[in-house]
Amino acid sequence: MASVQQVDGGGSEPATEVSEDELFEVLANQRRRFAVHLLKREEPDSIAIGDMAEQIAAWENGIETAEITGAERKRVYTALQQSHLPKMDNVGVVDFNKDRGVVEPTPALQNVDLYMDVVEGREIPWSTYYLGISGVAVALTGAVWLDAWPFVLLSDMAWMIAIVVAFTFSAITHKYYTAEMKVGEPEEPPELT
Template sequence: MPTGGGTAEQPTADGQHDREEPHSVSEEELFDVLANTRRRNALHAIAQAEGTTHELGTLSERVAAWENEIDVTEVSYDERKRVYTALQQSHLPKLDEVGLVSFDKDRGTVDATPALGEVEIYLDVVRGKEIPWSEYYLGLSGVSMALLAAVWVGAYPFTLVPDLGWFAFVVVAFTVSATVNRYFSTEMKLGDDRSPPNIE
């Protein structure tokens, strides 16, 4: 029977069953899930065809092809088997547990849950080698406040540049950062029609 990580049914007073609201995936759970490349690739494939029941074998071939940077038709038995075993025993149960997919281990099928459709999943929430955008903006804000405070009190050598110049610098820094952020938010989104983005 399906593990049913996304939704569950509860009996009502008249004996019928109503579905609970979709499980809300926390930011901490997303960090944990997306920290693994193979799970990200599996989610990318599932999100690309949301509403479709995915066969574990087919999903494994697709993920193996991405990992080895080859066409699906070129995936060997061993490459497929390694991914199949890892997805079946570890990664899909984990995704089911947090409520992003519904994994039926007996049938070897995977379905996206309503929670997956409601979550905009970007790699900028992954704590990997890259600095998360939230932390980047926090750091940029801190540097900007310190800079403007130094200009305000007339600290040397900040007095060598007109006050307006420093204010313009801060505005340009945030504008450029926001532009780059938006670009990467588009490029790094899981579930679009391209190969899965990566941060390694």
């Protein structure tokens, strides 16, 4: 569970718990994921709901912001104002001031990265990949230990180095991949790249 301190108007600082379920509910909707991406790009600054609606409408339609129509922008603006941003505010990941039309990130927004494992199309999650490579390493170690053919053709040290290289290569690839898919880092949200 992520613990977040929110400051209310009275000056006290009540602790607000943002559960994993609440974060997953926020991230379950594409428009809210796009809003999170925009806010993470703008951190620690606020963003006007109109600017947010304009960029999200452009992403949804696969066009530049200058090309969106008033109807496309209004549709997103209305949904953000009436549904998505109040829900995100209630959970505690944003501070939505409806009167000013401004959205600000909260400290809980930083925890969102911990729950994002973007898997596109037919890709497998990294956790499944590492489980698979660990299984292969165990089977290989067993075959080498039992002196099974053709594993006896290389020394035990060579096989150990091969396993270490496989895990190192996987870790470097994973690090690069997650850096490319980090919410708020690239220009477009990870699901559009």
